[in-house]
Amino acid sequence: MASIDHASYEAWEKAYGDFYEALPGKPAVVCPNCGHDALRIAFVANESDRIGSAMFWCGFCNFGIHISRTWVPEGVAFYVRGTPWEEIGKEVPEYTLVYPPVTDELPADSGFDE
Numbered sequence: 001m002a003s004i005d006h007a008s009y010e011a012w013e014k015a016y017g018d019f020y021e022a023l024p025g026k027p028a029v030v031c032p033n034c035g036h037d038a039l040r041i042a043f044v045a046n047e048s049d050r051i052g053s054a055m056f057w058c059g060f061c062n063f064g065i066h067i068s069r070t071w072v073p074e075g076v077a078f079y080v081r082g083t084p085w086e087e088i089g090k091e092v093p094e095y096t097l098v099y100p101p102v103t104d105e106l107p108a109d110s111g112f113d114e
């Protein structure tokens with residue numbers, strides 16, 4: 001196995017938390033992976049309750065995470081669930097996903113089955 005010299009999922013989660021807190025303002029958070037001020041976020045959510053998922057990535061190094069369940073803050077634009085990927089893909093690149101570390105205690109809803 002090659003050594004891992006990229007930011008951990010934990011670091012990404014922290015950056016996401018700080019970024020999310022600042023919305024809809026301009027978050028002063030840099031990429032945990034490369035240090036550039038190039039983080040981006042896009043939400044896909046239900047029009048009714050604004051609950052959905054988020055894509056959080058760096059436009060410079062093209063790494064990021066996927067948040068499976070979140071709420072779109074007031075004042076933040078989002079894609080309504082069901083928006084074709086061609087539309088979302090104009091904004092969101094195919095970035096390299098960072099996954100949470102595999103532990104013995106997988107969350108019950110992880111869907112993983114070794």
Ligand SMILES: [Zn+2]
Nearest residue numbers: 031034058061
């Ligand atoms: Zn980066």
